[in-house]
Amino acid sequence: MKNLLERNNVSRETYLKLRAYEASLVEWQKKFNLVSNASLVDAWERHFIDSIQLLPLIPEDSYLMYDFGSGAGFPGMVLAIILNERTPYLKIKLIESTKKKTLYLNYIAELCRLSNVEIINDRIENIKPEKADVITSRAMTNLNNLLGYAVKFSSRKTKCIFPKGQKYAEEIAEAEKKWKFEYELINSETSEEGKIITITNLEKKGK
DSSP states (O other): OHHHHHHTTOOHHHHHHHHHHHHHHHHHHTTSOOSOGGGGGGHIIIIIIHHHTTGGGSOTTOOEEEEESOTTTTTHHHHHHHHHHHOTTOEEEEEOOOHHHHHHHHHHHHHTTOSSEEEEOSOGGGSOOOOOSEEEESSSSOHHHHHHHHGGGOOTTOEEEEEEOTTHHHHHHHHTTTEEEEEEEEEOSSOSSOEEEEEEEEEETTO
16 A cells, blocks of 8 residues: 555655554554454554545645544544645544544644644534535445535535445435435545545535
8 A cells, every 4th residue: 555655645754653643543442442453453554544545535725624423533633644744724623522532532633743633522413513625524424414414514615525335325325315416436445345425516405
C-alpha cells in the first residue's frame, strides 16, 4: 500500500504521526474496546489505509467536514492528520457518542498536535447542524439512516463519502425509496467486494 501513500503525497512527518497513532491504538485497546480485536492484526490496512483512500475524494475548496460516528477515528482522525498539514483551513468535526472513544480521540489530537479538529461527545441528533462541505462515516449504520442524519447538515454542494461493504447495492436501493440523490461508486482499495459511495444533491422525497 506504499503506492497509496505516495499517490496522496503523505509526508514522512505525517506518516510517522499515523504510525504513532497505530501504536497507541494497540495500547488503548487493552483498556477500552475501541475496535474489534480481530482487526488489530492488520490495523494498518484495515483502518488506516482504508481511511487514507478517501483523501482524493475530498474537494480542495472544502472548509467544513463532519465525520459521523468517529469511533477510534476512522476515517475522520486519519484524514485530519493528513489534512492538517496541507489544508489547515479545513475544520474537521468528529462526532462520537461514546465517552471513552472521545477520550481517545482527544488523546490522538494532542499526540499529533492537530489544530484542525473538534471532537464532539454527543449523539448526532443532538448537534446543532451546520451546512458541511463534506460528510464522512464508516461502519456506523446503513445508508438510509446515514442520509437521515446527513440531510440536516447538507446543502446542494455537500459531498457525502461513505465506504460500504458487499451489500452496498441493497443499501442504495433501500435508500432510494426515501431519498433523492446523485451518487458515484468507487472501487475500494482494501476490499474486493466493497465500494465507496459518494453522494451529492441529497434531499428527502416528497418535499
